[in-house]
Amino acid sequence: MLIPLKYNLRHLVARWKTTLVAGVTFGLVIATFIIVMSLARGVEQALTTTGNPLNVIILRPGVESESQSQVAKDMYQTIRNYGGIAKDETGEPLASPEVLTLVNKPRATDGKASNVQIRGMHPLSLKIHPALRLVSGRMFTPGLREAVVSKRIAERFQGLKLGERTRLGRGEWTIVGVFDAQGTAFDSEIWADYQEVMQEFDRDAYSSVLVRAVDRAAVGSLKTLVEEDRRVKLTAKSEQLYYEEQTKTAKPIKAFAVFLAAIMAVGASFAGMNTMYSRVANRSREIGTLRVLGFTPMAVLASFLIESVLLALCGGIVGCLLALPINGLATGTTNFATFSEVVFYFAITPGLMLQGMAFAVAMGLAGGFFPAWAASRQTALTALRQL
Amino acid sequence: MPGSDGKPVIEIRGLQKVFAHGDTEVAALENIDIDIHQGEFVCLMGPSGSGKSTLLHLIAGLDNPTGGQCRVLGQELSDMSERDLSRWRNEHIGFIFQSFNLIPVLTAYENVEMPLLLTGLSRKERGEHIEAALGIVGLSDRLTHYPRQLSGGQEQRVAIARALVADPDLVLADEPTGDLDAKSAEEVLTILRKLNQDYGKTIIMVTHDPKASGYATVTRHLDKGQMLPL
Numbered sequence: 001m002l003i004p005l006k007y008n009l010r011h012l013v014a015r016w017k018t019t020l021v022a023g024v025t026f027g028l029v030i031a032t033f034i035i036v037m038s039l040a041r042g043v044e045q046a047l048t049t050t051g052n053p054l055n056v057i058i059l060r061p062g063v064e065s066e067s068q069s070q071v072a073k074d075m076y077q078t079i080r081n082y083g084g085i086a087k088d089e090t091g092e093p094l095a096s097p098e099v100l101t102l103v104n105k106p107r108a109t110d111g112k113a114s115n116v117q118i119r120g121m122h123p124l125s126l127k128i129h130p131a132l133r134l135v136s137g138r139m140f141t142p143g144l145r146e147a148v149v150s151k152r153i154a155e156r157f158q159g160l161k162l163g164e165r166t167r168l169g170r171g172e173w174t175i176v177g178v179f180d181a182q183g184t185a186f187d188s189e190i191w192a193d194y195q196e197v198m199q200e201f202d203r204d205a206y207s208s209v210l211v212r213a214v215d216r217a218a219v220g221s222l223k224t225l226v227e228e229d230r231r232v233k234l235t236a237k238s239e240q241l242y243y244e245e246q247t248k249t250a251k252p253i254k255a256f257a258v259f260l261a262a263i264m265a266v267g268a269s270f271a272g273m274n275t276m277y278s279r280v281a282n283r284s285r286e287i288g289t290l291r292v293l294g295f296t297p298m299a300v301l302a303s304f305l306i307e308s309v310l311l312a313l314c315g316g317i318v319g320c321l322l323a324l325p326i327n328g329l330a331t332g333t334t335n336f337a338t339f340s341e342v343v344f345y346f347a348i349t350p351g352l353m354l355q356g357m358a359f360a361v362a363m364g365l366a367g368g369f370f371p372a373w374a375a376s377r378q379t380a381l382t383a384l385r386q387l
Numbered sequence: 388m389p390g391s392d393g394k395p396v397i398e399i400r401g402l403q404k405v406f407a408h409g410d411t412e413v414a415a416l417e418n419i420d421i422d423i424h425q426g427e428f429v430c431l432m433g434p435s436g437s438g439k440s441t442l443l444h445l446i447a448g449l450d451n452p453t454g455g456q457c458r459v460l461g462q463e464l465s466d467m468s469e470r471d472l473s474r475w476r477n478e479h480i481g482f483i484f485q486s487f488n489l490i491p492v493l494t495a496y497e498n499v500e501m502p503l504l505l506t507g508l509s510r511k512e513r514g515e516h517i518e519a520a521l522g523i524v525g526l527s528d529r530l531t532h533y534p535r536q537l538s539g540g541q542e543q544r545v546a547i548a549r550a551l552v553a554d555p556d557l558v559l560a561d562e563p564t565g566d567l568d569a570k571s572a573e574e575v576l577t578i579l580r581k582l583n584q585d586y587g588k589t590i591i592m593v594t595h596d597p598k599a600s601g602y603a604t605v606t607r608h609l610d611k612g613q614m615l616p617l
Contacts, residue, residue, distance in 0.1 A: 001504055001505045003504075004497075004504065006493075006497070007490065007492065007493065010492035010493070011492050013492075014491070014492050285486075285488060286488075286490055286491075288488075289484070289488040289490070290490075290501075291473065292447070292449065292476065292482045293476070293477065293482075293501050293502050293505075293549075294473050294474060294476050294477025294478075294502060294505045295473065295505070296469075296470050296473045296474075297469060297470070297473075298470075379449070379450075379469075380449050381444060381449045381450055384484075384488075
């Protein structure tokens with residue numbers, strides 16, 4: 001039979017000062033863990049929610065991103081005549097050549113330069129790309145040096161606000177619209193007419209071709225068609241898969257989160273251990289009394305271990321509360337697949353908070369085991385005499 | 388139950404306890420022989436260091452003898468594991484400490500409930516036992532009070548209620564009046580006598596207060612680890 005939980009809960013309240021100190025120590029570790037993990041989760045969310053399940057992206061084989069790919073102009077003509085491609089209301093196949101390149105722009109906050117992706121698009125692109133919504137201004141006019149910018153990029157970089165003129169490549173461009181791509185990877189891009197971009201950046205080939213399949217079955221057959229066509233020697237994958245593969249950017253962030261949290265957890269576990277040793281020492285007479293009343297050494301061990309876990313869980317709650325206010329805030333990092341800025345949102349999800357709480361439990365167990373073990377190993381008489 | 392057939396509930400023969408302090412050994416008890424029968428109220432007296440508390444601890448299974456036999460309620464305690472001893476103490480022994488040893492974060496009711504948590508009693512049954520035990524010590528109106536809200540005498544009465552709530556065969560009291568004023572000490576001793584006379588409890592009380600011995604049915608004296616003749 002276990003010693004009742006209220007015994008531990010009331011001791012946590014009675015010694016509220018040490019509970020508070022230990023709770024805040026654990027809380028800071030958990031908050032750090034959750035915040036850094038939410039960075040990784042934000043990057044993953046931005047990239048995995050991007051793409052339409054019916055869209056197929058066609059690239060040069062062996063490349064990781066569109067910015068490294070090249071598709072010759074004549075190949076585009078071959079591709080757009082494949083069967084299985086959806087058509088618009090005028091009967092035009094929904095196949096868009098896209099040109100992706102990088103421009104170096106100063107950040108709004110510190111003025112330091114960072115790469116931003118600029119996507120040259122065919123007018124048909126707008127029918128293929130999902131989730132685009134203009135929030136102000138208008139769409140660029142083909143044939144003119146006009147661009148539309150994502151709301152987040154407009155906020156994060158200098159000279160990219162609506163109506164501003166900015167240097168992209170050799171010449172000055174006008175920002176005529178601001179769009180919201182609803183948390184997808186397109187929120188990290190500038191969009192303009194593909195022919196203007198090719199001319200500006202001296203490109204004679206496209207980066208990729210994006211096509212819309214008529215249905216899900218056609219996605220697979222289009223992929224086969226592309227890869228078996230010896231004329232084009234290209235590869236194809238679903239747009240969703242392409243962006244999912246780019247989530248490798250999140251891996252080093254996750255590894256950093258785990259590394260940082262592990263180091264901090266060692267410190268916090270020792271702090272927790274210290275607190276628990278002092279609690280065991282202060283309650284020696286109670287331990288002796290419990291043993292005389294008939295509670296077994298195992299019950300004493302369990303009780304102090306539970307108290308340590310409760311203490312850490314208090315820290316877990318503090319950590320979640322500390323981390324929660326950053327939920328939904330936008331930030332950016334370098335996408336290591338494209339070497340450009342990827343804008344994303346801190347995502348403090350319930351799952352992440354649960355992970356934080358589980359981490360707290362682990363720290364509580366690690367910090368509490370040796371003090372609890374020491375408490376349970378005392379004989380009743382030894383405990384009673386340590387006054 | 389041991390003792391109901393006239394056999395002693397406690398049979399101690401040639402009991403020895405030696406404490407080792409580095410290279411030196413100190414004999415706390417030497418060749419103790421004593422029988423205690425069901426329903427007796429035995430007072431163990433003696434000066435500090437005479438070995439009376441050590442004897443009480445051996446009877447409660449809180450310590451192991453270095454020689455001799457200590458058979459309590461028909462059980463040789465030195466043969467039992469720590470876990471079995473815990474269970475045995477809960478079932479058979481009620482212990483009263485000099486410093487009350489109540490759990491400060493639990494109310495009087497909850498303190499008295501602690502030994503019952505190790506029994507199979509339902510919450511309702513536990514409640515009945517607790518109220519009866521606190522009624523015997525005259526504290527029915529202090530159920531929700533925490534130890535810090537009680538006087539020393541009241542705390543010791545709660546501790547007595549905790550010792551008797553599981554209806555133990557033996558009540559062991561280690562200097563139960565040592566930390567109390569004269570009036571409270573008298574109240575506590577009166578309750579112990581009531582437990583012995585009205586409820587037939589076998590009580591062994593360690594004290595060095597000569598007045599306390601007046602409440603017992605048998606008084607035995609120890610000196611320098613030896614039991615003095617009656």
